[in-house]
Amino acid sequence: MRKSNITRRWLVNNLGVISVMLFAIVIGGTVFVRSYYYGSARQYLTSRMNMVSSILQRSYNDPATSFSAEVRSLVENWSEKDKTELMVISGKGNVGLTSSGFVPEEKLDEMADYTEASANGTSGYYTGKMAGGEKIMAVCVMLPANDAGYTAIRMVSSLERVNRHISTITIALAAVCITILVLMFISGLYFIKSIVIPVRQIGSTARRYAMGDFSVRITKKNDDEIGELCDIVNHMASELALSESMKNEFISSVSHELRTPLTAIKGWAETIGSMPDDAETVAKGMRVIGSESERLSEMVEELLDFSRMQNGRFTLNKATMDVLAELGDAVLIYTEKAHKEGIDVIYDEPDMLPFVFGDKNRIRQVFINVIDNAIKYSDRGGLVSIQASMADSDHIKIDVSDTGCGISAQDLPKIKTKFYKANHTRRGSGIGLAVADEIIAMHGGRLDIASEQGVGTTVTIILPVQK
Numbered sequence: 001m002r003k004s005n006i007t008r009r010w011l012v013n014n015l016g017v018i019s020v021m022l023f024a025i026v027i028g029g030t031v032f033v034r035s036y037y038y039g040s041a042r043q044y045l046t047s048r049m050n051m052v053s054s055i056l057q058r059s060y061n062d063p064a065t066s067f068s069a070e071v072r073s074l075v076e077n078w079s080e081k082d083k084t085e086l087m088v089i090s091g092k093g094n095v096g097l098t099s100s101g102f103v104p105e106e107k108l109d110e111m112a113d114y115t116e117a118s119a120n121g122t123s124g125y126y127t128g129k130m131a132g133g134e135k136i137m138a139v140c141v142m143l144p145a146n147d148a149g150y151t152a153i154r155m156v157s158s159l160e161r162v163n164r165h166i167s168t169i170t171i172a173l174a175a176v177c178i179t180i181l182v183l184m185f186i187s188g189l190y191f192i193k194s195i196v197i198p199v200r201q202i203g204s205t206a207r208r209y210a211m212g213d214f215s216v217r218i219t220k221k222n223d224d225e226i227g228e229l230c231d232i233v234n235h236m237a238s239e240l241a242l243s244e245s246m247k248n249e250f251i252s253s254v255s256h257e258l259r260t261p262l263t264a265i266k267g268w269a270e271t272i273g274s275m276p277d278d279a280e281t282v283a284k285g286m287r288v289i290g291s292e293s294e295r296l297s298e299m300v301e302e303l304l305d306f307s308r309m310q311n312g313r314f315t316l317n318k319a320t321m322d323v324l325a326e327l328g329d330a331v332l333i334y335t336e337k338a339h340k341e342g343i344d345v346i347y348d349e350p351d352m353l354p355f356v357f358g359d360k361n362r363i364r365q366v367f368i369n370v371i372d373n374a375i376k377y378s379d380r381g382g383l384v385s386i387q388a389s390m391a392d393s394d395h396i397k398i399d400v401s402d403t404g405c406g407i408s409a410q411d412l413p414k415i416k417t418k419f420y421k422a423n424h425t426r427r428g429s430g431i432g433l434a435v436a437d438e439i440i441a442m443h444g445g446r447l448d449i450a451s452e453q454g455v456g457t458t459v460t461i462i463l464p465v466q467k
Helices: 002-061 067-076 112-120 159-208 226-273 279-310 323-340 360-376 430-441
Strands: 084-090 094-099 123-129 135-142 150-158 319-321 344-348 356-358 383-392 396-404 446-452 456-463
Touching: 002 067, 002 084, 002 123, 002 150, 002 159, 067 150, 067 383, 084 123, 094 356, 094 456, 112 135, 112 150, 112 279, 159 226, 159 344, 226 279, 279 319, 279 430, 319 323, 323 383, 323 396, 356 360, 356 456, 360 383, 360 396, 360 456, 383 446, 430 446, 430 456
Parallel strands: 344 383
Antiparallel strands: 084 094, 084 150, 123 135, 135 150, 319 356, 383 396, 396 456, 446 456
């Protein structure tokens, strides 16, 4: 349907307009050629008639010469009989003499030139058809009064040869225009085909993308705008496929992350229910339930924050805040946890840093997320170093370094992308860094990550100080 619409629009808008223009050229060219040839024929007849008139005028003015004899001699010996016919008209409008020797018995009807010459007393001109249908051109000149009764001399020429020339030129011009039209039609159809087929392929492929099939790719045939569009669509498909893959991994990861604490809570709840009198078991079970419930709450809150960011409803409650206080709380929260996992935490705390205008709860959330990641991706015996300092006179810098597994060079550019997890052997949903990066960006700062696989990772948080 799309193909026929494009073709129809091209036929109407382009080929239709060009056809009208070529038709106008043929009509205009025919009119011009006809006018040119007819004008040339009239000019020729007029010049020959002027010559005849001059000869007759000299004879008329010469007393020693018989005017009627000169007229008869001129007509009978007319040298251009193959081109024109010379006639002498008598006083009654009848043809008296002709250069062809044929004198019609009756008065000719097609002598408008003689009528015009009689009316103005000088000359007349006529273009028309004879009784037999032959197209002619005639020029008539009035003669001075003479004893033979000749009133006018008339020169007639057939236009059949002229009309054949005009027809030949018109046909040639029409043939050229039709050839141009056919060539344009063929080239136009080829051009439209070169556009319509890729567009139809793109549309078909896009429908497959809409159904969730991102495996198909469009073949690029030309390095033009259509080729560029093919590249863009193929790149879009790759990004959509990657996003779909990360989303599926995210769902799988979140499901696993939620199942682990829920399994622990359910197991210990059943254990406590079966051993209500064992105070030690009940106390241990309640600690596990409380810890896992807190873990679930943090995960749900992280998911809610991500959802708010996606919907544009994530807000900050900014006020003057002490970054060191929030960083110290985050370090305090995770130091004990790190020690339990055999990881040392070193915090190089400065005496004082300038205040920051921001949301202290969100900033603390970023610190917690980054420190938790450093511990999570470190092995027993590892080291997590935290340092706060001035990056420059207008910015505070917080570095969180670990000696963990690190991130590969291939995964590093995507590590802050939503749903992306470089290491699937460690717990986490894959959106913590994306949320943290968004929070820092909303504070006018930035979150940079430098890492080497097998060596460790350093996360640097830059925040502007309050002016």
